[in-house]
Amino acid sequence: MSHELCLWFRHSSDSHLTLRDHLSLVQKLTRFLGAEDTLLDESAWLLAGDTKDDSYRYFVFDSQGPTTTALSVLNQELEAEDVIKTFVIWNGQLANSQGASISYYFDRADGAASAMSLILGSKPPSSRLGPWTTVVKVLSEAVKIWDPLIATVDTRKYDGVFPDRPGVGWMIYLPTIVTEQHVPEARALMAVSDGCNDQMGTIVVSVTDGPFSGTDPEHVRSANAIEIRLAELDLLPRFIDL
Template sequence: MNLLEQHRDQAATPKGAFEFHLQRIKAIVDFIATKDETLGGNWYLAGDTQQDALQYEVFANGAASKAAIDVLKAEYGHGKKIDRPKVIGIWNGRQTDGATAIMSLMIDTGVISNNIELSLDEKANGLSRLGNYKSVAEVVAKVAELYRSLYVTFGPRAYQDQQVFDDRLGVSWMLYLPHALAPAQVPEARDLIPVMRDGKQQGTIIVSVTDEVFDVNNLEHVKAANDIEIRLADQDLLPRFVDL
């Protein structure tokens, strides 16, 4: 399963603010750890080899570690590299099937949006490591609230080949949009979950399947997501990638 989102940081956020970005992503790491114990414990900076990828812990004593910040500064924090887009990869250090998790943060992207991707190696029993759809939606909402996301999607990566529009977002298992949506607008959705901020609805999570984990090999699941995409596009509510 994959979670993907895009957001825009405030213009005042300095380039190369590695501590800021790692500290913010820690809130997501801590939250998903409550859903599955294999997502807890130590997370590490990604490396070219397995040995490299277990060398630097990303967090220490409840904060971004000095070692990880120093490594990122050495790689990106000087000369012309400070102004260029940067990718920070972290992983949970687990190497057994169904336990690996990788997060990728793209920052300092300039005119385009920053993004986060979480890739979860799923268990073989057909269950999601993050739980049922309501539990997964809590993770999606947490990301949307923390980053004021332009969108958040969650579902199998392979669904990208089965979505309706090549130039627009796909719904997959669930899609967060920063709009308050009513059931009459998306009657094909199995659930619409409001995401709140400061007592006001900042967006909606649109869920395509509620009784089981979304499966790209299940034609009914794919059709449910496709139907929602068509409905949203007809109302100009499904963003094009070029507009993000």
């Protein structure tokens, strides 16, 4: 079973980020992940290639930041990408229960939001990061790094109520204050604060009794109920509006 953390973000037009900037943001997340699982540490990540040999060729990070080699390879590959720039990295582990990958999309010509997807494999029915409280910590860290428009954690087999909107899945981050009065269906509500201790938004959790599963009817019902409530409150945006 795999869990996926997805987030969508924008940066102001006067703060254009370079490839190095984007990779540095990803490295911050891998440093945090490495504290929970050494196979996810910054030193583990490689550029994904077209072949197995290519996928073990270039390490992405060292203690100083993104490696010179990775930057050179990616810059050359991205020169031909006019519609959307993207890169994929992985942690070099072939076993599903130990594997992980990060897909990153930015500088879209259509003006759509940039996005990041972290996929973590695990042995069913477990979660790679353990209990929901740890998953919330990882999601909170990602929120502090990217300040996203929205972010979710779910399984790749989960289908939400609205195909044109992000699903709640296990949990969803919204850049606003959400209370129990807003969403009584939530199993937990966790505030996310910035470095000045000001609340950035709220993580709404659908399941707290174990890892979320998109094939568990009760888990799906719980997530779907929250999606409907958020849509009624106009808090669940359409993908086209991100």
